[in-house]
Amino acid sequence: MKLTIIGTGYVGLVTGACFAEVGHRVICVDNDAAKVRQLRAGVIPIYEPGLEELVKRNVALGRLSFTENTPEGVQQSDVVFIAVPTPPQPDGSVDLSFIERVARDIAGAMTEYKIVVDKSTVPVKTGEKVAETIKRYCKAKVDCDVVSNPEFLREGFAVGDLMNPDRVVVGVRSQRPVAALKQIYAPFRAPIVVTDIASAELIKHASNSFLALKISYINAISVLCEASGANVQEVAAGMGMDERIGRRFLDAGIGFGGSCFPKDLSAFIKIAEQIGYDFRLLKEVQRINADQMDRFVKKIIETLWVLRDKKIAVLGLAFKQNTDDVRMSPAIALCQRLQKEGAALRVHDPKAMEKARPLLPDATCVEDMNAVAEGCDALVIATEWDEFKNLDLERVRKSLSHPILFDGRNLFDRAQMEERGWIYKSIGR
Ligand code: UDX
Numbered sequence: 001m002k003l004t005i006i007g008t009g010y011v012g013l014v015t016g017a018c019f020a021e022v023g024h025r026v027i028c029v030d031n032d033a034a035k036v037r038q039l040r041a042g043v044i045p046i047y048e049p050g051l052e053e054l055v056k057r058n059v060a061l062g063r064l065s066f067t068e069n070t071p072e073g074v075q076q077s078d079v080v081f082i083a084v085p086t087p088p089q090p091d092g093s094v095d096l097s098f099i100e101r102v103a104r105d106i107a108g109a110m111t112e113y114k115i116v117v118d119k120s121t122v123p124v125k126t127g128e129k130v131a132e133t134i135k136r137y138c139k140a141k142v143d144c145d146v147v148s149n150p151e152f153l154r155e156g157f158a159v160g161d162l163m164n165p166d167r168v169v170v171g172v173r174s175q176r177p178v179a180a181l182k183q184i185y186a187p188f189r190a191p192i193v194v195t196d197i198a199s200a201e202l203i204k205h206a207s208n209s210f211l212a213l214k215i216s217y218i219n220a221i222s223v224l225c226e227a228s229g230a231n232v233q234e235v236a237a238g239m240g241m242d243e244r245i246g247r248r249f250l251d252a253g254i255g256f257g258g259s260c261f262p263k264d265l266s267a268f269i270k271i272a273e274q275i276g277y278d279f280r281l282l283k284e285v286q287r288i289n290a291d292q293m294d295r296f297v298k299k300i301i302e303t304l305w306v307l308r309d310k311k312i313a314v315l316g317l318a319f320k321q322n323t324d325d326v327r328m329s330p331a332i333a334l335c336q337r338l339q340k341e342g343a344a345l346r347v348h349d350p351k352a353m354e355k356a357r358p359l360l361p362d363a364t365c366v367e368d369m370n371a372v373a374e375g376c377d378a379l380v381i382a383t384e385w386d387e388f389k390n391l392d393l394e395r396v397r398k399s400l401s402h403p404i405l406f407d408g409r410n411l412f413d414r415a416q417m418e419e420r421g422w423i424y425k426s427i428g429r
Contacts (some may be wrong), residue, residue, distance in 0.1 A: 001184055004029060004077035006070065007103050008039060010046060010158060010259075011119055011151045012083030016349040017051060018162040020058035022187035028066050029073040039066045047324035047351050050159040057104060057316075070102075071109035079104055079180055081149075083119040083132075092266035094123055103130045107137035110144065115177040117147040121204050121264060123271045127197035129172065145177040147178045150204035155258065156322030165190040171200020205271065208264040209282055214249040215256045216288040217356045222252035222428025223295070232428025252428045254382060254408040256291040257319040257330040259393050292427075295329060297337050299425055300406050304378055308342030313400075314389075316383025316409070317360075318352035331382035334408070335360050338380075347371040370395050378404035381411055397422065 001024050005016040008030040016028040030036050041182050042059065044052045058064035067073055074080055084098040101305055106116055114136060118127060131146040138144065147170030153161040168185045170192060172178055178194055185192060195203075222232040229234060240247025256262070265282055272279040301304060319329035326332050327383045329352075335345055336359075345363040346410040349356060353365045370392045373379045377398060381388055397403045397420070405417065407426040417424035 001025070001079065001180070002077040002082065003027070003184065004073040005081045005083055005119075006030075006073065006106075007082065007084035007098075007120070008035060008066070009085060010048070010155060011081065011153065012081070013039075013044075013046070013055070013204060013219075014048065014051060014062060014153060014158040015081065015083060015119060015151065017054040018159065019184070020061075020064035021054055021163070022224060026062070026064050027071050028057075028064070029068065030066070030413065031068055031070070032338065033068045035191045036066045036068045048158050049156065049322060054159060058062075070105045073274065074106050074114065076113060077114075079117060079184065080118045081119050082106075083151075086120050086122055086262045088266060093270040094121075094263075094267045096122065096126060098125065099130065099134060103133040107144075108136040108139065110134070110138050111140050112140055113143045113145075115145050115147060115180055117181070119150045119151045121148055121150060121208075121260070121267075122148075122201060123267060124198050124201040124205070127173075127201060128133075128209045129148065131173070145172070145174065146197070147177050147181060148200035149181065149238075150200060151239045152204070154206065156320060156323055163188065168201050169200045170194050171197040173197055205264055205268040205390055207262055209268050209285070212251050212256055212265055212289070213260045213282070213285045215251075215253075215261075216285040216292075217253065218250045218252045219292045219427075220288050222292075225428040230428075231414075235428075251384070252410065253292070253384065253419045254334060254427070255289040256326040256328045256339050257333070259319075259325065259327040262286075262328050268416060278428070286293035293333060293337070296406070296408055297334065297341075300338070300378070300380065303343065303404060303406075303423070303425060306342075307338060310343045311376040312337075312338055312343045312345055312358050313366075313376040313379045313414045314345055314347045314363075315369060315372060315381045315388050316385055317347060317349035317356040318385075319384050321383060321385040324349075324351040324355050326352050329356075330381075330408075332356060332359050334380070334382050335363060339363070341410075346372050346374070346376060349383065350385055371399070372396075373398045376400055377402055377405060380406045380408065382408050384409040384411065 004027045005012045008027045016026045020026040042056045086094045170181045181373045225232040236250040269279045316331045347363045348369045349365045373396045406421045
């Protein structure tokens with residue numbers, strides 16, 4: 001099918017590349033001309049495993065192209081996807097001005113029936129507003145169906161998630177656009193949930209908030225584990241074997257971050273408030289997440305006492321592994337807290353160092369993870385990169401002035417670390 005995707009951020013670009021990969025002809029539109037030039041030249045602005053190859057291959061095959069011209073994108077396709085940012089506002093609500101702008105642009109360019117699909121994460125009822133806006137601004141007065149089709153990909157695993165989705169959610173007002181959506185997604189062989197637009201919009205916020213809740217739940221359990229001498233990983237393993245619970249998203253740590261969970265939680269709380277419901281459960285999820293970071297900083301201070309003039313090595317800056325994204329990264333927040341206490345930092349991340357530099361201008365970036373701890377008083381692990389499990393622990397231990405490791409992601413075995421002479425502090429164990 002002929003598809004257009006407006007917005008080439010994480011969701012738009014990965015969606016475009018994956019749609020092209022399964023044989024659709026895709027035009028990606030972005031109003032940033034420099035970005036479009038880069039993408040045409042095969043330069044991918046984000047690190048996402050497998051994406052660069054996918055983009056290059058499909059551009060070469062003529063199935064994927066980039067333009068900054070929205071009318072061209074709209075007129076050449078049957079289905080137009082909206083994948084623009086919905087950034088948070090200071091009060092927690094979502095800024096929908098990019099969505100509104102794109103709705104007007106699409107309306108202005110439409111000369112025949114189109115299916116307009118919203119992929120961005122939006123508050124419930126946004127689909128209705130998009131439909132109203134397109135109707136109002138469409139000069140040609142042609143028909144249009146608005147569909148809500150939220151995206152569930154995770155950064156760092158985006159291509160895999162998109163190629164093998166657990167489910168595809170399609171929210172519609174009538175049956176008219178359903179066949180086209182089924183055709184677009186047929187190659188992905190996933191169950192397709194067809195529902196109304198409001199339910200589809202809610203599925204996205206409800207899912208992300210539930211996953212954040214699961215993380216806060218295990219983080220709260222980690223507090224009980226520390227107080228009682230239990231091991232949170234054993235507890236999570238035992239809980240996770242119950243199929244109704246599942247083991248995933250039960251890794252205790254220094255809290256969740258990233259561009260989705262914190263923003264989506266605030267937005268969902270705000271949406272609930274606007275509808276007249278005080279979502280206290282989710283407010284508690286936020287509070288536990290903030291506490292988890294406070295407790296970790298406290299643990300570091302309790303052990304090292306005064307941080308002023310201390311040198312601390314930090315492994316991990318991205319908000320999670322397999323990405324260079326540092327937006328709302330707990331690792332960056334932790335570094336800033338340590339700096340505020342007066343510590344000097346040596347930091348390393350396999351992919352996120354460049355993006356982290358402007359946020360941590362005073363930290364020393366170290367290219368080799370095994371050299372990060374040289375001359376430091378302690379080492380901190382802040383992101384769950386698999387690479388860190390292969391750390392040359394002997395070398396790192398010798399390079400530290402004291403063998404102290406604060407493992408905010410429980411990457412190592414506590415008993416083994418202590419046997420090897422480490423003062424080892426982790427989460428919930
Ligand atoms: C999330 C959702 O998973 C995805 O479905 C949605 O489309 C976008 O938001 P993402 O933000 O890319 O994806 O990352 P995710 O893998 O969900 O991790 C989010 C945060 O939770 C990270 O900071 C991660 O470190 C943390 N986390 C995750 C934990 O602390 N413990 C866990 O068990 C899992």
